[in-house]
Amino acid sequence: MDRISVEEYADRIAALVADPDRGTSTVDLRDALDRVTADAVSTSIDLPPFRNSQMDGYAVRVADLPADGAAVLVGSTTAAGDAGATLPSGGAIKVMTGAPLPVDADAVVPVERVERLDDGSIRIRAAVHAGDYVREPGSDAPAGTVVVPPRTRLRPRHLAAIAAAGVAAVTVTRRVRVAVVSTGRELVEVGAELGPGQLPDANAIALAAAAAADGAEVVHVGRAPDDAEAVAREVEAARAAGAHLVVTSGGISMGDFEPVRALLGEHGGTIGTVEMQPGGPQAHGSIRGLPILAFPGNPVSAQVSYALFLSPLLRAWAGLPPAVRRRLALAEPVAVPPGRRRFLRARLDERGAVVPIGGTGSHLVTAMAAADVLIDLPPQFGDLPAGALVDTVEL
Ligand SMILES: Nc1nc2c(c(=O)[nH]1)N[C@H]1C(S)=C(S)[C@@H](COP(=O)(O)OP(=O)(O)OC[C@H]3O[C@@H](n4cnc5c(N)ncnc54)[C@H](O)[C@@H]3O)O[C@H]1N2
Numbered sequence: 001m002d003r004i005s006v007e008e009y010a011d012r013i014a015a016l017v018a019d020p021d022r023g024t025s026t027v028d029l030r031d032a033l034d035r036v037t038a039d040a041v042s043t044s045i046d047l048p049p050f051r052n053s054q055m056d057g058y059a060v061r062v063a064d065l066p067a068d069g070a071a072v073l074v075g076s077t078t079a080a081g082d083a084g085a086t087l088p089s090g091g092a093i094k095v096m097t098g099a100p101l102p103v104d105a106d107a108v109v110p111v112e113r114v115e116r117l118d119d120g121s122i123r124i125r126a127a128v129h130a131g132d133y134v135r136e137p138g139s140d141a142p143a144g145t146v147v148v149p150p151r152t153r154l155r156p157r158h159l160a161a162i163a164a165a166g167v168a169a170v171t172v173t174r175r176v177r178v179a180v181v182s183t184g185r186e187l188v189e190v191g192a193e194l195g196p197g198q199l200p201d202a203n204a205i206a207l208a209a210a211a212a213a214d215g216a217e218v219v220h221v222g223r224a225p226d227d228a229e230a231v232a233r234e235v236e237a238a239r240a241a242g243a244h245l246v247v248t249s250g251g252i253s254m255g256d257f258e259p260v261r262a263l264l265g266e267h268g269g270t271i272g273t274v275e276m277q278p279g280g281p282q283a284h285g286s287i288r289g290l291p292i293l294a295f296p297g298n299p300v301s302a303q304v305s306y307a308l309f310l311s312p313l314l315r316a317w318a319g320l321p322p323a324v325r326r327r328l329a330l331a332e333p334v335a336v337p338p339g340r341r342r343f344l345r346a347r348l349d350e351r352g353a354v355v356p357i358g359g360t361g362s363h364l365v366t367a368m369a370a371a372d373v374l375i376d377l378p379p380q381f382g383d384l385p386a387g388a389l390v391d392t393v394e395l
């Protein structure tokens with residue numbers, strides 16, 4: 001692969017891992033947050049299911065109220081959860097919010113608008129119209145209505161509507177299954193004691209978390225030392241776990257021990273350079289039909305590669321909106337190193353202006369952690385003054 005642009009490489013990756021056909025499953029509503037509906041969810045009951053009061057007040061029949069503002073007799077009290085009561089002729093019953101209304105009542109007068117008399121009757125101090133504060137059955141959604149359409153990512157508000165309809169389980173699209181494999185003999189499990197030259201495996205946790213945050217199911221996380229056979233074993237473990245694609249980190253550049261490069265080379269994969277920093281070295285291919293997306297090992301490079309090449313795909317398949325891209329002003333001048341298109345890490349200050357942090361090194365994980373956005377700087381830029389507008393990608 002010749003040096004190609006970020007956009008061209010993104011297109012290649014999109015072609016490599018086209019939205020896998022993954023079927024549907026039925027999940028309990030309690031496990032349905034952020035899942036995507038496969039079918040429309042309809043209500044088989046009216047919403048609300050019965051006529052009820054919108055206010056704490058008095059249910060009345062407007063036509064039967066005394067015309068002269070005389071006292072109105074008050075019968076029983078009905079609260080939400082009670083069965084419906086009957087209205088005394090020409091009188092009222094006290095109702096709480098949500099209480100079923102008597103069949104012949106056609107309005108509710110809120111407590112604030114009545115004067116309570118010593119004998120328990122009331123005087124109504126405001127005009128009352130039929131329909132006031134009455135919630136009719138089906139006024140939100142009549143039985144048979146679609147409450148949530150297909151291809152909806154279920155947020156809490158959707159779950160509320162489905163629950164209100166009494167539907168306890170929903171059919172959702174299965175998630176894309178992703179495996180993550182980090183490579184490098186220097187890597188140890190996070191938390192393990194470090195020997196000379198060793199470091200904790202930061203990429204596995206980051207890439208797995210990123211995929212999960214973008215709506216994928218992470219089915220395998222593995223680590224391989226610097227030999228192609230060990231990586232191949234991890235790929236087979238990912239296949240056995242049902243992965244639709246494998247993301248690897250490390251082992252693709254120009255060193256003497258590049259296991260992912262070697263493995264992809266054996267399987268006709270593509271190894272090359274994308275016009276960007278971090279994340280210049282990139283590789284991809286398929287091993288017996290399983291797509292492999294190989295990101296560089298430097299932690300910032302791996303994360304930026306993920307954000308540019310895999311995140312947009314996973315998000316689209318999960319019904320999530322793409323990352324927000326905005327043109328924002330620099331809070332301070334930036335010295336732009338010559339060379340390739342850069343994705344600089346930056347935070348946003350309290351006014352929403354962009355403050356670059358940490359420099360260009362791809363090992364600077366803490367600056368990456370503190371960043372809110374990546375600044376997308378084309379290569380032709382010279383140094384930029386404060387206030388210059390730059391393109392940003394939200395992290
Ligand atoms: N002669 C050249 N050397 C390098 C080039 C080049 O063009 N010519 N490119 C550099 C760039 S840019 C990058 S990025 C890296 C990519 O290298 P690899 O993908 O082969 O990654 P490794 O060598 O395995 O690791 C690089 C670096 O990152 C650390 N690392 C790796 N995995 C993890 C992990 N899971 N958690 C934490 N840190 C990790 C690793 O220890 C290395 O320091 O190549 C440059 N070299």
Ligand code: MOO
Pocket residue numbers: 276277278279280281296298301361362
């Ligand atoms: O391009 Mo590398 O990804 O700088 O560190």
